[in-house]
Amino acid sequence: MTLAADPARDPGHDGVQPSGAILPARGLGDRVSAVFWRHPNVLLATLLALPLLWLVVVYLGSLAALLMQSFYSIDEFSGQIRREFTLSTYAELLRPANMDIIIRTVAMSAAVTLGAVVIAFPIAYFAARYARGHWKALFYLGVMLPLWSSYLVKVYAWKLILAREGIITWATDGIGASAVLNGILALPVIGGNSLSTSYIGTWLVFLYVWLPYMILPMQAALERVPQSMLEASADLGASRWQTMQTVVFPLALPGIIAGSIFTFSLTMGDYIIPQIVGSSRRFIGQAVYQLQGTAGNIPLAAAFAVIPIVIMLIYLTVARRKGAFDAL
Amino acid sequence: MRSDNRPPLILTAGAIAGLLFLHLPILLIFLYAFTTDERTYQFPPPGLTTQWFAVAWNRADIWPPLYLSLRVAALSTVMALILGTLCAAAMARSRFFGRDQISLLIILPIALPGIITGMSLRSAFSIMDVPFSTWTILMGHATFCIVIVFNNAVARFRRLSGSIVEASLDLGANGFQTFRHVILPNLGSALLAGGMLAFALSFDEVIVTTFTAGQQSTLPIWMLNELVRPRQRPVTNVVAIVVFVTTFVPILIAYYLTRGGSETAGGGK
Incomplete structure (x- = not known):
């Protein structure tokens, strides 16, 4: 039997300590958990940060790029995209x-x-x-x-x-x-x-x-x-x-x-x-x-x-x- | 009991005909994989053979797309599992400002037609001069797979009783231990189901992929090329069977994993 598995010798669960209900902080995990418990909004923000970053940057960013591209036009001679605001591309849609x-x-x-x-x-x-x-x-x-x-x-x-x-x-x-x-x-x-x-x-x-x-x-x-x-x-x-x-x-x-x-x-x-x-x-x-x-x-x-x-x-x-x- | 509870004949006939309409066409894919006729789609097939399975196995152009598809599907499933679970954990119980907007944002990638997601990414890559790679494919796939995992996970989170989490905290576990030992085991089958569906969706996706793949070829893109310019048509059928089975099996597993729950997997795609 290992030392840690024996409850009688385990310092964390020592029965001698009378105030066992209020455990001392045992490490980073506990401290972070305590912050989350006291400030639910911090937990919420932590959970949502990564997925929101992804969806906003990759997805909404792309949709914005789509809109932007639709206001660009193509140079008829060089075939290059002319990156200036114009409505002429939308006007092309109206062709029969x-x-x-x-x-x-x-x-x-x-x-x-x-x-x-x-x-x-x-x-x-x-x-x-x-x-x-x-x-x-x-x-x-x-x-x-x-x-x-x-x-x-x-x-x-x-x-x-x-x-x-x-x-x-x-x-x-x-x-x-x-x-x-x-x-x-x-x-x-x-x-x-x-x-x-x-x-x-x-x-x-x-x-x-x-x-x-x-x-x-x-x-x-x-x-x-x-x-x-x-x-x-x-x-x-x-x-x-x-x-x-x-x-x-x-x-x-x-x-x-x-x-x-x-x-x-x-x-x-x-x-x-x-x-x-x-x-x-x-x-x-x-x-x-x-x-x-x-x-x-x-x-x-x-x-x-x-x-x-x-x-x-x-x-x-x-x-x-x-x-x-x-x-x- | 009223006699009215027996369905009218015309309704039964309509329902059965509708279900047959949904299922019979797929069977033809299997039949044509055994035909001896490789130039047309003649029905009934002039003869039957199993040679096309061997031919497909030896075709060198099938393996790289298959590997690419498997790799993309596996990676986007992992990404969707992480991002989708995080979203679900945040959204399941709490009410906060902007919550409705966020849930709309999660659903949007599959609510809008694939061509819009594809063309948007294509526009962004063009503006930022991003070269096409496995990562550009992955960006599209992970984005529309998030909602699949999210839907499964959020339903399970809602069913999860809040008291077992409180019990765990009362017993001295911190938030991470509670997640590891209490929440995760309860969430397991829902995540597995969500992951399976995300894998199936990604493995089979073609519309977004054509915009984000450049010159690379996933298995669905390979199939699409064969449909437009066919050679050895029955080989395409063999690959179609592989694609069908690779998506069918995970979906069936996902269904059985979540059966009997309040939200059965796959109700919305």
Whole structure:
């Protein structure tokens, strides 16, 4: 037995000392702890110093750099960035070609959000109201695993599905519906050569990848709808459909708006999906990526990147008024 | 009991169809890894083979991106664990001026689209003439991983009863001993879950990475290049399976670690 492990000989716990309850300070750890105990704000500041320093310097600093770059411009002759304040880069956004990109992206984000609401609702409603026990866990995992599984793998899977020689063509041929598929592809604007080069394809992949972001907040909102309200509605003679329209849907709305924040914002900022599956017509994300890379026009890329921020700020202000933040 | 508690048929059908829509596409990745057809995405595959796993193993261009991805994911997980836990410890119980602003700041990197985080860092590197390196990738990854660890840790801190900390202090332990012997063991599984999720998120991230990597190639960037300019398509599928499994397993572990708690891991990404 070592000396320190024997309580009778341990000087710190010596029973002879009558005032054992008030221990003498044993070292730096004790003294620092005492300061923290007496001044909780010092503890708070110590804990937050490192992470805040990181987030403020790296993240907010970068966002500030983005804003700064968007007010710079590119010298048309030398291709160098001219580091002087100007609004000319923002003025470039107003060119018809660039406006097209912005409008196209916002329209796609809206379409994806609408589609996600429609497909997410049955899953969220079923999981919130009817699934119990093992089924509840299954539904949770069933939504969470696709949410977390690899983004690129999911996009790649859809490239396989939508390819001209892929499973959809095979399936529609198999059931003799190839005329329907060709009819859809022949539609103006949203159609194309094959599903993987059309807006329909882009929309489907966006919908697939962001769907879990709609389901989870929607389900959270639906779980807070009290069963008694549904019963009251039925007792007052409302049909299922009427209950859905006048009770469930308005109460689920904050959750739907919370989900739409994600689907809208994520679609607006994505540049990989339209690059892999879609026509050659560009979205904001692609414009940003190409401008900062091959074109070397960082100011214009930055100005493009500011657009999603502005749109999301407006969106968030509206969502806040509708109480969507309580559903997050 | 009312008969109303049975779900309407159309709702059940919609829910099942929705779940199938979420899961079936991934299976195709596995199927196409065994196809004998390397030029197109023909369905059904003309024949099945396991040769692509050996081919992928011997492709020299896959290993460096894999190592880089593993290194970045491991390092950013460690950084996120430290920074996220510190934030959670400060934010869990106390109320102070600016608290809401700080929690917004923590969430912002994943609330805004990845392209904004990526383009912001790219702008900053351009202004300060920072050359691209593993560290520039790491700066982006650590930033958006903090919130993942934070979410897990803060939920556990809130559940942790304040009285056991007071008991520890009453028994003469100082703040550091209390952290080491009382708080950390209680926090352990939440941190492990948060770390797993952060690792999975970082290992798979591509949007921010393309802006901060320069000429370097992580495994997702390698995959993206193969998607745009394919050669030996089934090899891409083999790598996709590796990426899928490397992210899937930590997520599943994280789920089981925090199951039954007030906040199950992975509820928000």
